[in-house]
Amino acid sequence: MQAEVNRHAASSLIQTKKPSRLANVARELRKNKHYYLLMSPYMLIFFAFTVIPVVISLALSFFYFNMLEFPRFVGWQNYSRLFLGDDVFMIALKNTFMFAVVTGPVSYIACFLFAWIINELSPKVRAFMTLVFYAPSISGNVFFIWLIVFSGDSYGYLNGFLMKFGFILEPVQWLSNEQYILPIIIIVQLWLSLGTSFLAFIAGLQTIDRSLIEAGAVDGIKNRWQELWFITLPSMRPQLMFGAVMQITGSLAVADISIALAGFPSVNYAGHTIVTHLMDFGTIRFEMGYASAIATVLFCTMIGANKLTQKLLRKVGE
Amino acid sequence: MVMRMLGVFRTPRKINRSFTVSFLLFALLAVFGAFMALPLIYAVNNAFKPLDELFIFPPRFLVINPTLDNFFDLFALMGNSWVPLSRYIANTLFITIVGTAGHILLASAAAYPLAKYRFWGSGTLFSIVILSLMFSGHVTAIPNYMVMSWLGWINTHASIIVPSLAFPLGLFLMKQFMEQIPDALLEAAKIDGANEYRIYWSIVMPNVKPAWLTLMILQFPALWGTDGGNFIYSENLKTLHYALGQISAGGIARAGVGAAVALLLMIVPITLFIISQSSVMQTMATSGMKE
Structure with a gap:
């Protein structure tokens, strides 16, 4: 397993000439799609109920919001x-x-x-x-x-x-x-x-x-x-x-x-x-x-x- | 001097141990063990006390005339309350079983790639999970409520079950435990033509049974003890723990029944832990965090 990983690491080093980093990432994604698929149910829920809420919370702390009216930006007032x-x-x-x-x-x-x-x-x-x-x-x-x-x-x-x-x-x-x-x-x-x-x-x-x-x-x-x-x-x-x-x-x-x-x-x-x-x-x-x-x-x-x-x-x- | 000479002949377990200090430490353990155990012993005793013993002055710790009256009262109450108690029990069982089984399944599916392979985003995702161990769910309570209401999940069991499926501690422990599975085993399966899903399901999962039980022991009490929080307000969707609160709020008349429900509530997770203790210990040995 380790050898395989190293080989991939090496091959990606050799191919740095390749025009776009994005293409590399896309290829990586395709190759490992099974892993992403396995992780997706957990990660979807984890992001929806832990990661994104933290971000929302950070953002919302700069607003006045009472669940009824549209949020109003108040800066550092809170x-x-x-x-x-x-x-x-x-x-x-x-x-x-x-x-x-x-x-x-x-x-x-x-x-x-x-x-x-x-x-x-x-x-x-x-x-x-x-x-x-x-x-x-x-x-x-x-x-x-x-x-x-x-x-x-x-x-x-x-x-x-x-x-x-x-x-x-x-x-x-x-x-x-x-x-x-x-x-x-x-x-x-x-x-x-x-x-x-x-x-x-x-x-x-x-x-x-x-x-x-x-x-x-x-x-x-x-x-x-x-x-x-x-x-x-x-x-x-x-x-x-x-x-x-x-x-x-x-x-x-x-x-x-x-x-x-x-x-x-x-x-x-x-x-x-x-x-x-x-x-x-x-x-x-x-x-x-x-x-x-x-x-x-x-x-x-x-x-x-x-x-x-x-x-x-x-x-x-x- | 004699002690030191004797020390040479002792078994390896006894290296560096003086009897006096051992004795003092065990005494300390016994004292604090009693402090830990007494409230639980008291809870057990209370459930078997007849009403007059529950309100005796001065209060007595142990039951004198044990009776099952409290449990019979509980069954009687089950039959004739507006929402039968069996309904609360069914709700709690549903939430706990689906939440725990789903969590083990999802967390292990996510842990397998993270434990065994390096790919784009794997490191970052795992560090986010570690980071999320460092704050409690209270931080996200407000946005969670809003997310729930957008999804229309307020007042459904999904609002309790779904977020619990992605409990980060479970993923962390599962991943640490899976790292022990020898790579050769996975390689062999791959050579035999198994795809990733098959490897996960037939090779990895059977090998991490101790970790299943650990995730269960961590997830189960949390869900078993849930009172529905802010999400559930329909009486027929509420949980056993909520019902316990209501019974206890009934005051003196319900004190005996309250004690009986409390015993039922605490006995289940403790029994599960007794059954799964050795597996839990195996998993916890791999729980360390790298710096």
């Missing part, structure tokens, strides 16, 4: 209103970064740490512990269980427990007290966050070459921490990259949990995030242009955070 005139957006921005800064790194490290410990167990126990840690993230919307735990009356778990042991005298309104909303959402988010990257880490740890570790021991690696830093982490860099992408994107997109626990909108916007702000303007107020500006900010934040983290991860084990 953005200036967002950053200079919208106090609630500032709260949303602050909350989102609070979530991301706490849940992003903590969940990422937790994914790795628990995967790393689980990897030392015997296969049967390993499978069981993997299930225990992974189950919350696939058990659908069972996070409503936490509603009962943090319920504001004395039937709530936490209240009942704290009252029984005399820490508090009367029930605390956990989910309507601004002071508690953010930490509670963070806890529940962390509970749900051992997902795909956790599995990727466990699987990655399984594939590490044992002989590397033995060779390392001969070369003077004395304890598990040195082994972790000099052997395990560098051999897992591809999985670490993948896990980072999953965790960062997830931690910046907190919304469902906030809505389920703290309501929408939450008390004094204590659980408001960029995504709930987007929902507010997109699905309730129908200010599509403004909502698109919010979506664009979210898009840039996510891509930026991912690129930055990838830069940092390249330094692991160096």
Whole structure:
């Protein structure tokens, strides 16, 4: 296969004299038409519902559009209103970064740490512990269980427990007290966050070459921490990259949990995030242009955070 | 000193491991394992609690007198509500099965050329897919709604199913896994006269069964847990998760039934994961991203 590819590469190099690049491309397209055909159903849907919407969203952020009237160009007005005139957006921005800064790194490290410990167990126990840690993230919307735990009356778990042991005298309104909303959402988010990257880490740890570790021991690696830093982490860099992408994107997109626990909108916007702000303007107020500006900010934040983290991860084990 | 000498005689698995640290780490694992598992155990227990135990003070974690009443109530409710509960279940099953099977099919068809060949546009397309892993679906929610309404798909199951077919993570994992298939195998099939579609269907697909199951385990819970979002407003098209929300909103009187539905909702994806765990692990081992 490789040889064939090279031959084609070589032949296309030789034929650079050919008049038109377009003709070359057309020939390439014809030759590989089966591949394009195979990819077409997926790519059609992918472009229609992911790629083109991003472009539309970028464009629409410069318009005033309410789904009824024809869009009206307003330039940077949506953005200036967002950053200079919208106090609630500032709260949303602050909350989102609070979530991301706490849940992003903590969940990422937790994914790795628990995967790393689980990897030392015997296969049967390993499978069981993997299930225990992974189950919350696939058990659908069972996070409503936490509603009962943090319920504001004395039937709530936490209240009942704290009252029984005399820490508090009367029930605390956990989910309507601004002071508690953010930490509670963070806890529940962390509970749900051992997902795909956790599995990727466990699987990655399984594939590490044992002989590397033995060779390392001969070369003077004395304890598990040195082994972790000099052997395990560098051999897992591809999985670490993948896990980072999953965790960062997830931690910046907190919304469902906030809505389920703290309501929408939450008390004094204590659980408001960029995504709930987007929902507010997109699905309730129908200010599509403004909502698109919010979506664009979210898009840039996510891509930026991912690129930055990838830069940092390249330094692991160096 | 003795410990270090003993270390020499240990099996390779035990290189660089001190007992104390191992013990501490396993203790840490146990504590957090409990934190992860307790809410789920609680959900299971709740479904079997009689009504008086659901509202006991102080609240109890485990059920004392387990009963199936909640499930019987659920069946009773199924029969006499305006839209029978079986309808919600059928909707959820339809969305989940079509969405998951279609996703596996489309993603693998697209992953095969990307994994095995270099052609005009292949690199760019794959980088776009990677890029799309870096932002969540919320970013495209607004234009998606407009695209749906242009297509006339608002209030149809297609609005949930079709976008989910092109879930980028599935393509990414499938492509990474397919790269392991030896080229010689494909060459041999080509010499035997098989065309690309035949190679995809009879050589590649049977070889990536672990990846099918992985895509299933990632796609299934998302669709199983969908509440129809902003797209579905007809009662007879709504999903089980939406019905659960309605039942829970019924408050104290429906608390038992709500717990029973919750158990049904969580037990299905977890069971699927238990069945497919080893295949999922095989696929995830290839999930790494090149720099």
